[in-house]
Amino acid sequence: MKPHVVVLGGNFAGLGSAQKVRELCGESVRITVIDRKNFLLFVPNVPAEVFEGRDPSKTLAMDIPSTLDEDDIGFIQAEIKAIDPDAKRVDFVPNERPGAAPESLSYDYLVVAVGNRLAYDKIEGFAEHGHTVSDFYYGNKLRHFLAHEYKGGPVAIGSARFHQGDGTKDVKLYGGHAFPSAEAACEGPPVETMLSMATWLGQHGKGGPDKITVFTPAALIAEDAGEEVVGKLLGIAGGMGFNYVNEAKDVTRITKDGVELASGKNIEAELKIVFPDWVPHDFMKGLPISDNEGFVVTDVTMRNPKYPNVFAAGDAAAITVPKLGGIGHAQCEIVAKQIAKD
Ligand SMILES: Cc1cc2nc3c(=O)[nH]c(=O)nc-3n(C[C@H](O)[C@H](O)[C@H](O)COP(=O)(O)OP(=O)(O)OC[C@H]3O[C@@H](n4cnc5c(N)ncnc54)[C@H](O)[C@@H]3O)c2cc1C
Numbered sequence: 559m560k561p562h563v564v565v566l567g568g569n570f571a572g573l574g575s576a577q578k579v580r581e582l583c584g585e586s587v588r589i590t591v592i593d594r595k596n597f598l599l600f601v602p603n604v605p606a607e608v609f610e611g612r613d614p615s616k617t618l619a620m621d622i623p624s625t626l627d628e629d630d631i632g633f634i635q636a637e638i639k640a641i642d643p644d645a646k647r648v649d650f651v652p653n654e655r656p657g658a659a660p661e662s663l664s665y666d667y668l669v670v671a672v673g674n675r676l677a678y679d680k681i682e683g684f685a686e687h688g689h690t691v692s693d694f695y696y697g698n699k700l701r702h703f704l705a706h707e708y709k710g711g712p713v714a715i716g717s718a719r720f721h722q723g724d725g726t727k728d729v730k731l732y733g734g735h736a737f738p739s740a741e742a743a744c745e746g747p748p749v750e751t752m753l754s755m756a757t758w759l760g761q762h763g764k765g766g767p768d769k770i771t772v773f774t775p776a777a778l779i780a781e782d783a784g785e786e787v788v789g790k791l792l793g794i795a796g797g798m799g800f801n802y803v804n805e806a807k808d809v810t811r812i813t814k815d816g817v818e819l820a821s822g823k824n825i826e827a828e829l830k831i832v833f834p835d836w837v838p839h840d841f842m843k844g845l846p847i848s849d850n851e852g853f854v855v856t857d858v859t860m861r862n863p864k865y866p867n868v869f870a871a872g873d874a875a876a877i878t879v880p881k882l883g884g885i886g887h888a889q890c891e892i893v894a895k896q897i898a899k900d
Pocket residue numbers: 566567568569570571572592593594595601602603604605636637638639671672673674691692744746747839871872873874881882883884885886
């Protein structure tokens with residue numbers, strides 16, 4: 559029997575891993591992908607579609623099953639419930655219709671690429687007063703707000719605090735470099751959104767950058783880009799009129815009138831666009847492959863040290879800091895090379 563490679567998650571890291579495993583292992587393995595949805599959500603372009611006034615669900619979804627079928631990769635649409643690394647088993651419930659009976663799947667190799675939970679539910683007042691651009695639902699909600707409700711008041715854009723786990727403490731980086739730490743999970747989106755928002759304000763005759771305050775929990779926004787690059791960006795942005803608040807620490811609450819920050823500072827705003835904490839899924843917590851937060855522990859080859867047949871790719875991996883799809887994409891090839899080598 560061919561070794562069975564089971565890939566959990568079918569978005570960037572899951573789809574990429576499955577395709578790379580097929581490319582590098584050929585027909586010597588059987589591959590199955592499990593995801594709760596049957597389309598790839600092209601997250602990075604949601605802000606662009608929203609500010610251009612287009613429905614992102616019409617332009618940014620790609621069918622997963624037919625894409626996988628091109629490489630003879632199986633697909634199961636199901637909610638993943640549990641992983642048992644000792645029994646080499648994944649428990650899932652098919653989710654096409656409610657009421658499906660729970661099932662299990664055995665694997666020889668497991669690739670965990672389930673991303674994280676974007677924890678808007680941890681931000682008090684978000685549902686009533688917050689906006690964001692991280693999926694089709696929230697993107698369309700903001701699109702509607704901009705078109706029909708926004709009166710042209712101040713805008714606050716920024717991130718809640720990220721809680722990085724301890725899963726990288728034993729990772730040895732080539733060249734002895736220090737492992738990055740991040741106080742915000744992914745700060746490209748707030749920077750991109752502040753620039754798009756300013757363009758939108760200008761195009762709609764509602765003002766410009768001086769209406770926008772961008773905030774970060776860290777000492778420096780997008781600190782992973784490096785002090786020199788961010789310094790130049792802040793110089794240009796300040797010259798354009800953007801307002802900047804650093805060391806916000808966290809988002810405490812969103813109200814009708816603005817954003818309350820853990821630093822004690824409040825930002826007055828009619829429109830509040832917020833990016834939350836990236837939190838591991840509940841079923842990832844407390845597993846022998848996970849760190850203290852629930853991110854999957856790996857070495858630099860994306861392999862779990864305790865369970866060498868378990869790999870991680872993308873946002874689910876502890877080593878992926880900050881949480882960027884580009885990093886996950888590079889990890890797909892590393893995972894596939896390791897499985898092919900075995
Ligand atoms: C607005 C925005 C803009 C961004 N722009 C960029 C950018 O320009 N460049 C960049 O590199 N990164 C960007 N990112 C980050 C990027 O989107 C993520 O790093 C990337 O999506 C991570 O890919 P992933 O496959 O690891 O996880 P995800 O994309 O989160 O995919 C995880 C998959 O697992 C599935 N899944 C999860 N739990 C279960 C379960 N229990 N059962 C079944 N299926 C499950 C999900 O349905 C999903 O398909 C952006 C993020 C945001 C929010």
